[in-house]
Amino acid sequence: MRSRPDPDCVVVGAGPAGALVAHGLALKGLWVVLVDREVHPRWKVCGCCLGARGASVLRDRGLAAVVDSLDGRRPSRLDLRVDAQRVTLPLSGTLVVSRTALDAALLDAARDAGVTVLEGWSATLGSTATGHPAPILHLRRGDEAQQLDARVVVAATGLTPLPARAGASTPQIRVGHQSRIGLGAVYDAHTAGSLRPDPDRVVMLAGPAGYLGLSVLEDGAVNLAGALDPDAVRAAGGMEATVARLLTRAGLALPDAPPRHGWKGTPALTRSATRPGAPGLFLVGDAAGYLEPFTGEGMSWALESAAALTPLAAEVVERGWCPADLGRWEALRRRTVGSRTLIRTVSWLTRSPRRMHAALKLLAWTPGLSRSLIRRATGPTPLPPPRLLQDDSA
Numbered sequence: 001m002r003s004r005p006d007p008d009c010v011v012v013g014a015g016p017a018g019a020l021v022a023h024g025l026a027l028k029g030l031w032v033v034l035v036d037r038e039v040h041p042r043w044k045v046c047g048c049c050l051g052a053r054g055a056s057v058l059r060d061r062g063l064a065a066v067v068d069s070l071d072g073r074r075p076s077r078l079d080l081r082v083d084a085q086r087v088t089l090p091l092s093g094t095l096v097v098s099r100t101a102l103d104a105a106l107l108d109a110a111r112d113a114g115v116t117v118l119e120g121w122s123a124t125l126g127s128t129a130t131g132h133p134a135p136i137l138h139l140r141r142g143d144e145a146q147q148l149d150a151r152v153v154v155a156a157t158g159l160t161p162l163p164a165r166a167g168a169s170t171p172q173i174r175v176g177h178q179s180r181i182g183l184g185a186v187y188d189a190h191t192a193g194s195l196r197p198d199p200d201r202v203v204m205l206a207g208p209a210g211y212l213g214l215s216v217l218e219d220g221a222v223n224l225a226g227a228l229d230p231d232a233v234r235a236a237g238g239m240e241a242t243v244a245r246l247l248t249r250a251g252l253a254l255p256d257a258p259p260r261h262g263w264k265g266t267p268a269l270t271r272s273a274t275r276p277g278a279p280g281l282f283l284v285g286d287a288a289g290y291l292e293p294f295t296g297e298g299m300s301w302a303l304e305s306a307a308a309l310t311p312l313a314a315e316v317v318e319r320g321w322c323p324a325d326l327g328r329w330e331a332l333r334r335r336t337v338g339s340r341t342l343i344r345t346v347s348w349l350t351r352s353p354r355r356m357h358a359a360l361k362l363l364a365w366t367p368g369l370s371r372s373l374i375r376r377a378t379g380p381t382p383l384p385p386p387r388l389l390q391d392d393s394a
């Protein structure tokens with residue numbers, strides 16, 4: 001079945017990047033279809049720490065009400081632990097909120113802006129239609145199928161590359177040598193046992209197999225998310241066994257009760273696209289490239305790059321694709337996400353417990369350095385204090 005008339009833009013993937021691009025284009029008066037293979041609200045592997053940089057992108061795009069409506073926590077401490085050694089750093093401006101709540105709120109905002117949302121549909125890139133260079137999208141939901149032929153396609157599919165049919169023009173994804181895999185789970189508050197950290201803290205444990213972050217979500221559940229070396233996972237006999245070893249080294253234990261969500265793994269984390277798109281197609285967010293989650297910057301990168309892409313995608317819808325657009329997007333994206341030196345350095349440090357021990361000592365001795373690193377990772381703008389709901393002083 002071919003749906004007519006055709007939208008101006010189809011965005012595939014309703015994570016933070018896709019929802020924000022779709023929202024921005026709809027506000028410009030374009031007809032946008034946002035497709036996701038899942039149905040929100042949905043759980044997703046993530047450390048759930050939204051940095052101040054990401055939150056301020058949302059505020060700048062008129063979504064302050066969304067940020068304020070999220071019932072997240074604002075921890076003031078980050079505990080870094082390598083085995084028995086630990087250092088506590090001040091944390092400001094980070095909002096801990098479940099991806100179930102955040103992504104659903106962003107999707108609602110996109111819908112309110114006029115975006116047509118198709119949930120439960122998996123998209124595949126087809127070849128180019130006649131008339132304009134954007135690829136046709138083939139959507140499938142169970143036995144149902146439809147095609148969308150838009151002027152611009154935005155792929156915001158996270159770590160899963162948008163599948164392509166034979167003949168479709170799509171960039172290659174290069175997976176980094178020795179890339180770690182991500183993993184995550186959520187335990188209910190009453191089953192988390194020794195894993196439940198002080199809600200005012202985010203805890204990061206690092207060991208020879210990788211690292212794991214623990215935080216408390218808005219309903220008191222404990223969120224765990226981390227990155228592990230696949231060889232260590234194989235040697236330990238699986239993800240849970242590897243996590244159990246990491247926890248034991250820090251004096252913690254996996255709960256006996258099963259998690260509410262997970263344990264679930266992700267594809268290899270460190271990746272980049274050979275080009276950030278193809279004629280009529282832009283890649284944004286993790287789909288264009290990702291490194292590792294230790295510094296909790298992924299959502300900020302996704303939101304910043306989505307905000308940068310929106311005016312360019314709108315321009316291409318209006319005047320049609322020209323070959324220079326890919327170069328312009330490449331330059332814009334590089335300027336937005338930068339060279340990500342902090343996470344590259346942290347990734348290198350976490351590959352050696354000896355280096356990690358030395359880094360912890362350095363951070364403990366130089367509070368100025370730790371403050372500036374945290375500011376660099378999360379962003380300089382602290383979130384405003386929680387709103388005063390009732391003024392008792394009157």
Ligand SMILES: Cc1cc2nc3c(=O)[nH]c(=O)nc-3n(C[C@H](O)[C@H](O)[C@H](O)COP(=O)(O)OP(=O)(O)OC[C@H]3O[C@@H](n4cnc5c(N)ncnc54)[C@H](O)[C@@H]3O)c2cc1C
Pocket residue numbers: 012013014015016017018035036037038045046047048049050051121122123124156157158159160161162163182183184225226227266269284285286287293296297298299300302
């Ligand atoms: C273990 C771990 C911990 C992390 N911790 C943090 C953290 O604390 N803070 C932080 O800022 N970032 C963190 N990140 C990174 C963050 O999760 C990502 O950077 C962010 O989700 C990227 O957003 P996105 O919109 O690009 O993609 P995603 O959020 O991954 O969204 C992609 C969407 O595309 C949909 N999709 C995929 N393929 C198709 C298809 N073919 N058809 C239709 N729909 C499709 C998916 O269902 C999904 O909804 C972490 C990542 C990992 C792996």
